[in-house]
Amino acid sequence: MTAGPGEVFDLIRYGRARTRGDLQEVTGLSRMTVAQRVDALLAAALIREAGTDRPSGGRRPTRLEFNIEHSIVVAATVDTTHSHIALTDLAGRIIDDDSIDLAVIDGPEKVLHGIAESIESLLERTDTPPSRVSGIGISIPGPVDPRTSRPSQPPIMPGWDAYPIAEYLRDALPVSVPVLVENDANAMALGEHSVGFTDCSSLALVKISTGIGTGIVINGRVYQGIDGGAGDIGHVRLGDHPDVVCQCGARGCLAAVASGRAIAQKLTELGIEASSGRDVGELLAKGNVEAMRLTHEAGRRIGEVMATVVCLINPGVLLIGGALASSSLLSGVRETLYPMSLPRATRNLDVRLATMGDKAGIIGMTRVVVDEVFASKAINARLNEPEPVG
Ligand SMILES: [Zn+2]
Structure with missing residues (x-):
């Protein structure tokens, strides 16, 4: 491999090499070239020295790490x-x-x-x-x-x-x-992956707020699709709601039936004021029974569509995030997702609530x-x- 300073930097950033010795081993570069690359990266403050790796006596190689305070x-x-x-x-x-x-x-x-x-x-x-x-x-x-x-x-x-x-x-x-x-949803999936699931090579996150979207992270990178449309499951048409008009103009979309906006509308009809996914999330947090019932039902519809997603990409982790993320939603998703998916696609699948909220x-x-x-x-x-x- 040709390892310029950028490639050396990458090895350090992702923790694949932590010392000058590691770098020599991984890249096959000479000790002098590694020293030059490391010096250039240190001078630019892109990496920093972080004490020692092995406190076991003898020579202690200095540990190198990405300087997260560079900018x-x-x-x-x-x-x-x-x-x-x-x-x-x-x-x-x-x-x-x-x-x-x-x-x-x-x-x-x-x-x-x-x-x-x-x-x-x-x-x-x-x-x-x-x-x-x-x-x-x-x-x-x-x-x-x-x-x-x-x-x-x-x-x-x-x-x-x-x-x-x-x-x-x-x-x-x-x-x-x-x-x-x-x-x-892509940003949230990447955020959750970076913090809690770096070892998972295939992760999906479905965000249910006012709308519904899915983010897919494969081998640490967001999968966007040719036109940025990958994971945009909110407008998949359900077969049994031909009359419900969606915000996108079509009829019978998943989002028209199971999004925060759709639930807010149903709650309003029941005399409970709500207009956005955030409002529904607040009602869920307060334990509002109608909000919980409707969110659980929405989860069941989302699980049906997610069964296809799961069979298509066979992820290790499926996170449920967004303003409606709650135990009601999660149990609804699980109720339909598992029976509608092939066992092979779900036997190592971890379906759970996203934990980082907005920070993801x-x-x-x-x-x-x-x-x-x-x-x-x-x-x-x-x-x-x-x-x-x-
Ligand atoms: Zn739609």
């Missing part, structure tokens, strides 16, 4: 009724954050203006110079076209189709860094940014660049 990331998650904005270190640990009520139906300008203002006030509040920011990541509750990084006909985000989110934020903010856009999306978006900004190719380009003069 910071701005990560934001846009939900239908509110947005969460955070400054994080490169491991996704929150330095400071803000939650603001912003409705996606008010359109991209209003929401992105609010987010840009919040980012500026977070930078100010934490005394962070804009030059410390290495990238911005933002997740949205709709599909993202992987070629353009723009929303791709998002059913619950009127006015956002093909909107240049990255360009808007770059223009609005005093930072000139990559802005990456990702689907919210923040950590996932940090990871998306770090994977891009600190990719081995980007590191090689950065370290081969002559230092700017003056």
Whole structure:
């Protein structure tokens, strides 16, 4: 293998090599070349020395690790009724954050203006110079076209189709860094994977909030599909609800029957006020019996569709996340998922509630940014660049 500084950095970042000796062994590079690569990465503060590995006497090799304080990331998650904005270190640990009520139906300008203002006030509040920011990541509750990084006909985000989110934020903010856009379920799946399931080579997360979406992580990477549509299960048509009109305009979609929005509508008909997935989540937390019954029933419908997903990708872990994630939802999903799937597809499947809540999306978006900004190719380009003069 040809191991430039970027490849050496990758080995250290993912913990596949922890010392100079490991690097020599893994790459086959000479001791001198390894020393040069490591020195360049240390000088750029991309890695740091972290004490010793073996306290067993004799020579103690210095342990090398990714310097998660090299710079910071701005990560934001846009939900239908509110947005969460955070400054994080490169491991996704929150330095400071803000939650603001912003409705996606008010359109991209209003929401992105609010987010840009919040980012500026977070930078100010934490005394962070804009030059410390290495990238911005933002997740949205709709599909993202992987070629353009723009929303791709998002059913619950009127006015956002093909909107240049990255360009808007770059223009609005005093930072000139990559802005990456990702689907919210994908970001949550990646966040949960990065923290609790790094050993799982195939993980799916279904997010049930106002809408329904699935994020799929295969071998540590989000699987987006050709048009960013992978996992967008909310608009799969159910056979037995031909009359129910969905927000996307079609009839009989899973989301029209089993989403937070659909449950909120049914609750409203019963005289219980609710309009979003978040409202339903609050009722569930209070133990509202009708909300629990309807959520359990929704879980059963989601389990039917997830049976196909599980048979298709055979994941090791299926996480149930989003505002409606609750024991009512989980038990409903299990009731239909298992009998409708082949035993082989579920015998090693762990179906459980996601544990990180809203933070999963923040950590996932940090990871998306770090994977891009600190990719081995980007590191090689950065370290081969002559230092700017003056
Ligand atoms: Zn639909």
